[in-house]
Amino acid sequence: MIEVQDLTKTFRIHKKEAGLKGSIRALFHREWHSVEALKSVTFNVKAGETVGLVGANGAGKTTLLKLLSGILHPTSGSAKVLGHTPWERSNQFRRQIALIMGQKAQLWWDLPAADCFLLLKEIYEIPQNQYQESLDSLTQLLDVRNQMNTQIRRLSLGERMKMELIAALLHRPRVVFLDEPTIGLDVNAQRALRDFIANYSLQWKPALILTSHYMEDIKHLCRRVVIIREGDFIYDGPLSKVVHQFTRHKVVTVALDAPLNGSYALPKHLGEVLSCDATLARFKVDRERIAEASSWLLQNCQVSDLSIEEEDISTVISKLFLGSPS
Amino acid sequence: MKWIKMVAAMELKKSLTYRVHFWVQFVGHVGAELLVAYFLWKAVFETRNTTSIGGFSLLTMTYYYLFSACSLRIVRGGEGEAGYISTDIYDGSLTRYLLYPLPFLGFKYVAHLAQQGIGILQLLLVFLFVSTVIGFPNESSISLFTLMAGIATSLFVGYLYYLLQVCIEMVAFWQDVVWNLMAMFRMTTIFFGGAVLPLAFFPDWGRTVAHFTPFPLLISYPVKTFLGQITLFEWLESFALFIGWVLFLTLLSRWIWTRGVKQYSGVGI
Numbered sequence: 158m159i160e161v162q163d164l165t166k167t168f169r170i171h172k173k174e175a176g177l178k179g180s181i182r183a184l185f186h187r188e189w190h191s192v193e194a195l196k197s198v199t200f201n202v203k204a205g206e207t208v209g210l211v212g213a214n215g216a217g218k219t220t221l222l223k224l225l226s227g228i229l230h231p232t233s234g235s236a237k238v239l240g241h242t243p244w245e246r247s248n249q250f251r252r253q254i255a256l257i258m259g260q261k262a263q264l265w266w267d268l269p270a271a272d273c274f275l276l277l278k279e280i281y282e283i284p285q286n287q288y289q290e291s292l293d294s295l296t297q298l299l300d301v302r303n304q305m306n307t308q309i310r311r312l313s314l315g316e317r318m319k320m321e322l323i324a325a326l327l328h329r330p331r332v333v334f335l336d337e338p339t340i341g342l343d344v345n346a347q348r349a350l351r352d353f354i355a356n357y358s359l360q361w362k363p364a365l366i367l368t369s370h371y372m373e374d375i376k377h378l379c380r381r382v383v384i385i386r387e388g389d390f391i392y393d394g395p396l397s398k399v400v401h402q403f404t405r406h407k408v409v410t411v412a413l414d415a416p417l418n419g420s421y422a423l424p425k426h427l428g429e430v431l432s433c434d435a436t437l438a439r440f441k442v443d444r445e446r447i448a449e450a451s452s453w454l455l456q457n458c459q460v461s462d463l464s465i466e467e468e469d470i471s472t473v474i475s476k477l478f479l480g481s482p483s
Numbered sequence: 484m485k486w487i488k489m490v491a492a493m494e495l496k497k498s499l500t501y502r503v504h505f506w507v508q509f510v511g512h513v514g515a516e517l518l519v520a521y522f523l524w525k526a527v528f529e530t531r532n533t534t535s536i537g538g539f540s541l542l543t544m545t546y547y548y549l550f551s552a553c554s555l556r557i558v559r560g561g562e563g564e565a566g567y568i569s570t571d572i573y574d575g576s577l578t579r580y581l582l583y584p585l586p587f588l589g590f591k592y593v594a595h596l597a598q599q600g601i602g603i604l605q606l607l608l609v610f611l612f613v614s615t616v617i618g619f620p621n622e623s624s625i626s627l628f629t630l631m632a633g634i635a636t637s638l639f640v641g642y643l644y645y646l647l648q649v650c651i652e653m654v655a656f657w658q659d660v661v662w663n664l665m666a667m668f669r670m671t672t673i674f675f676g677g678a679v680l681p682l683a684f685f686p687d688w689g690r691t692v693a694h695f696t697p698f699p700l701l702i703s704y705p706v707k708t709f710l711g712q713i714t715l716f717e718w719l720e721s722f723a724l725f726i727g728w729v730l731f732l733t734l735l736s737r738w739i740w741t742r743g744v745k746q747y748s749g750v751g752i
Binding site for chain 2: 168223226227228229230246248249251252254255256258261263265267268272275276277279280281282
């Protein structure tokens, strides 16, 4: 459904020195520099697949979504979405996709949602029965029936986001791009939106690319994740394997029967202490030596409980954003 | 193509949502301009101690300004949706229109047309009020026919104004701020269109310069039609010029759009 080959996007941005002097100088002479927002990325997404696109701010996530939805023209490379070149923006292509941006209202600010939806019905040429069916189901699932006649600008952020989702899904797109749909929402609203997206995906099986800074969104919705750093894909694969691929360690936590005087110490070759207090300690242990380290701890300490965990995925991904682990 | 009806309805709803704005725009644009022009020309007529200047009596002059203010309002279409093209580009709202399966410039023109409809309603209200209060000049050729012809002329020259506006607004693809260009465009339209002073009062060279621009078509042409001061030949000659400008500007706007949209970066998102 989505086929991307060596897609590159470079922006030309002018630099201005800070302060009044810089502003005056910029009146006569401007320095320009190029920023490579996306560096020759290649990937595919199948129908029914939900891909989480994660990366730090400015990594190139939104640029990629804008390219795939036809808003931007690439510097080089090619892409096919449903067999169409996105930036040619044929009506047939646009009728089958949706882009939802958490940070940007796309509905008409001064109109109530009901009017916006009616307009979209005509724009997308949605048959009356399909429109009514979609609208009833979406408004019920997202619990916004009572807000349908309120001006968009008077809605809360959560309500507005729900309306944006309805607007984008009314025409049942086959490809959906979600750019930080839960940004700024409270925990309950985030959960409601996540559940809704999961249900929608299950029912209509679109190809879906989701960007989010909330790992809960990614964990809940995506089996496959793409990690992007400074315009480069550094990982593309199952979410479950991110931790395995990028960390050599596991975390072993032991609880003691009785408080310990002094501190824990593992033989150096087995691992290192992450934290410890009188009755609880955490160790970072090479995954190859887990059995050996556990056995040593059980033999040498009065252990009442022992658990072995992978490093938290959010922590791993955060480190990846910063450039480590490599 | 049902979206055309819906977009027009949406634009009307948006305009009518803010009723204070509706009446202020109406009174401000038409009423205030009319009052200023009336008292100014009354003073000129009294100073000169004459009943006719350049073939205009005070009453005809009043109607000239009434129709020029109303024509300008109709032709500009209130500068609603269409007036926001540069803002759409600047703040990234254009993204929405690039996603929807409809022609962006067509969408904007339909919104412009709807605004023109509101302008016509305002014209009819003010015309009814003024003609009831001051009556018609003796030498008047104003009739229901000229009123209808004037409205029709204002409607279609509105497309020319829209194209000019769009070409300037789209400069925002390359330059973030274009309001100064728009301000220059509006001032030029008002001056060379004949809204400040009828073109008949311009020196010969001024009229010649104006003739080579599209501006007289935007105001002077519909106003003369309203006043019944235009022959069929002159009307057709102006219409032919209008067609020429429309063809040229349609091609130009498409050329700018095709290139501009490649520059678009959707910032502000």
